[in-house]
Amino acid sequence: MxxxxxxxxxxxxxxxxxxxxxxxxxxxxxxxxxxxxxxxxxxxxxxxxKPASVIQTITDFYTHSCANAGRASYSLSTKAAQEIEQTRNRIARFLNADSSEIVFTSGSTESLNMVAQCWGLANLKSGDEVMVCFEDHKSTVLPWLNLKDLLARFGVSIKIVPVNIHAEGDYELKSIREQLTARTRLLAITHVHHLYGLDMEVKAIRAIVGENVLISLDASQSVGHRPVDVKDLTVDFLSFSGHKMFAANGVGVLWVATKLHGQLIQHKPGGSTPGQLTNDSFTLANRSLPALLEAGTQNIPAILSLKSAVELIERVxxxxxxxxxxxxxxxxxxxxxxxxxxxxxxxxxxxxxxxxxxxxxxxxxxxxxxxxxxxxxxxxxxxxxxxxxxxxxxxxxxxxxxxxxxxxxxxxxxxxxxxxxxxxxxx
Ligand SMILES: Cc1ncc(COP(=O)(O)O)c(C=O)c1O
CATH class of the missing domain: 3.90.1150.10 (Aspartate Aminotransferase, domain 1)
Known part of the structure; x- marks a missing residue:
């Protein structure tokens, strides 16, 4: 090596x-x-x-507090909305992030796809390059191969550049250094590998690529196992699933650095997307997160279970x-x-x-x-x-x-x- x-x-x-x-x-x-x-x-x-506290949170929601969040003026609806925001604040503190940077998703796979769809689709141009490692989980890699095919339908040709891996299981930093070009826009990499179990040296990779190349980090196997501090990691996007860190199935987090919010497009426009209809066009009122990426009724009890899971992790x-x-x-x-x-x-x-x-x-x-x-x-x-x-x-x-x-x-x-x-x- x-x-x-x-x-x-x-x-x-x-x-x-x-x-x-x-x-x-x-x-x-x-x-x-x-x-x-x-x-x-x-x-x-x-x-x-799942710990008893997470199971209790889910049961409590359905047995005492079931209402859609923020859709009505009655108190149960307001309570659900407030509890979602309390959970967002708690997750933000846990990651050393701002709460406006936390988006609730259905899990890592959706979060990682959102980086490709909401940032990549809007910002990549013909000739731009994205680095991935084919020894990573499909959910880290496939969103970019899918985006490449999608963009090709519209005549935009991006290049996927494969990062090598050592026989020992960590990224070959040399292959990142040698393949970095002026057209490299983003690296999609992993924090802790799901099969090899190594720390994949994110900070060393940031030092190689400099500040202008974005890093989308798959933290599915690190959150809940080790401290994850988005400021310290100096990445731009971070994704993880609740169900791997003691919370319910069907919920996850996408963290997006504030500096990128203006570059994103909607994920699944609908219910709570803010804006105005003019003839047959819908003009977004703003690009603020989380509303831009969180339209539709969410998995409320699963979101609330994230807070219970973090409370357990922080107590231990x-x-x-x-x-x-x-x-x-x-x-x-x-x-x-x-x-x-x-x-x-x-x-x-x-x-x-x-x-x-x-x-x-x-x-x-x-x-x-x-x-x-x-x-x-x-x-x-x-x-x-x-x-x-x-x-x-x-x-x-x-x-x-x-x-x-x-x-x-x-x-x-x-x-x-x-x-x-x-x-x-x-x-
Ligand atoms: C590294 C990594 N990324 C992404 C995923 C996908 O997570 P999910 O199935 O919760 O979306 C997994 C799940 O095994 C994983 O280990």
């Missing part, structure tokens, strides 16, 4: 230390584990389990969550590497610098056992992991790994259980 992944910054947590004391209490807040003590849930990169402490998950990742790696026939995917298991923070994602397979067989075996032992195509954009035939992904309620005992099951079943 020409550029060592492990820089001073990410090594600063040092060697893992035991910190099991407080996390069993957090686990008790997730009813699924009391209802199903037999399961070991290791598919958190796909979705997280995001730094402590990061440390706990990192310690579990190291324990898992230390056990897995001793197993016969193991082959790690690119990422944490292969990058050769195991003092780095682990973000709870480790992917691997075994020479002697098909990954699909292993998935059945683990399921029969109630250990729930992910296999299959992992939504990788450039998935190669046979490129199948078991992915174990962890979160705050996972324990050392669960890691040891997985290792014991594998040890007993691998010849």
């Amino acid at each position: 020409s550029e060592p992944h492990c820089d001073g910054d990410i090594c600063s947590l040092g060697a893992p230390a035991a910190d099991e004391q407080t996390f069993p209490d957090v686990r008790k807040e997730f009813p699924i584990f009391a209802n199903h003590p037999e399961i070991t849930f290791f598919d958190n990169a796909s979705t997280s389990q 402490g995001i730094n402590r969550i990061e440390k706990h998950v990192s310690e579990l990742t190291h324990r898992l790696y230390d056990g897995l590497k001793l197993l016969p026939g193991i082959e790690f995917s690119p990422g944490f298991g292969r990058c050769g610098c195991h003092t780095i923070t682990g973000y709870g994602i480790l992917s691997f397979r075994f020479e002697q056992t098909a990954t699909s067989d292993l998935a059945f075996l683990l399921d029969s032992e109630k250990v729930l992991v992910r296999t299959g195509d992992h939504c990788l954009t450039n998935r190669q035939q046979g490129d199948d790994y078991v992915r174990v992904s962890l979160h705050i309620y996972n324990t050392e005992a669960e890691i040891d259980r997985l290792l014991a099951v594998l040890t007993a079943n691998l010849a």
Whole structure:
């Protein structure tokens, strides 16, 4: 690897230390584990389990407060609108953003598509270039390939420039540096990789591309796992899903830096889009967020559940969550590497610098056992992991790994259980 992944910054947590004391209490807040003590849930990169506070928020909305938000003058409607704005403020504080920069969406996939549709469609011209990495999640990459096809129908030809990835699983910064041109307008990249589990070095990438190239960051796997501060990251767009950070399904966030608001076009004009009809044209009254991007009735209880999820994360402490998950990742790696026939995917298991923070994602397979067989075996032992195509954009035939992904309620005992099951079943 020409550029060592492990820089001073990410090594600063040092060697893992035991910190099991407080996390069993957090686990008790997730009813699924009391209802199903037999399961070991290791598919958190796909979705997280829900704490009682999030479930209560959703139930409360439907049983006590159900009304559309801001559509009427009666108090239940006003209350819903106020609670949405309180949630927006809370999310803004959580990300070190302004609340006018927070847009509620249906999830990461919609947020990432909105960057292409609401910014790209309006601003890209023939000859402009967008960098993506085909080793990223389809939701990070496909919105730009789709936009390229869409623009081509109108005679606008943009270029998609692929960023390389090292065999160790991090972006090859050299390929960004060497392919950067005066026509590079935007990079669509990932904060923590969903299969490789590495910090993808956003700040180093910003230093390479300078201030004038926009960065759309997919933070689906980092929000709720590590501090995410939009000012510190110096990106322009940031997307994530609620359901991966303990909130409900069907809600997500798109953060857009204020300086870009004037460059956006509407997403799905409708109900609350502000403006005036003149003959057969509709003139927007303004381009203020969130109204420009949030028309239509929203998933109100899911939005409100974001606030409950952030309250839990902040009560436990995001730094402590990061440390706990990192310690579990190291324990898992230390056990897995001793197993016969193991082959790690690119990422944490292969990058050769195991003092780095682990973000709870480790992917691997075994020479002697098909990954699909292993998935059945683990399921029969109630250990729930992910296999299959992992939504990788450039998935190669046979490129199948078991992915174990962890979160705050996972324990050392669960890691040891997985290792014991594998040890007993691998010849
Ligand atoms: C890195 C990454 N980006 C985007 C997504 C898409 O998220 P959603 O399906 O919630 O829209 C995922 C989900 O697995 C992901 O891991």
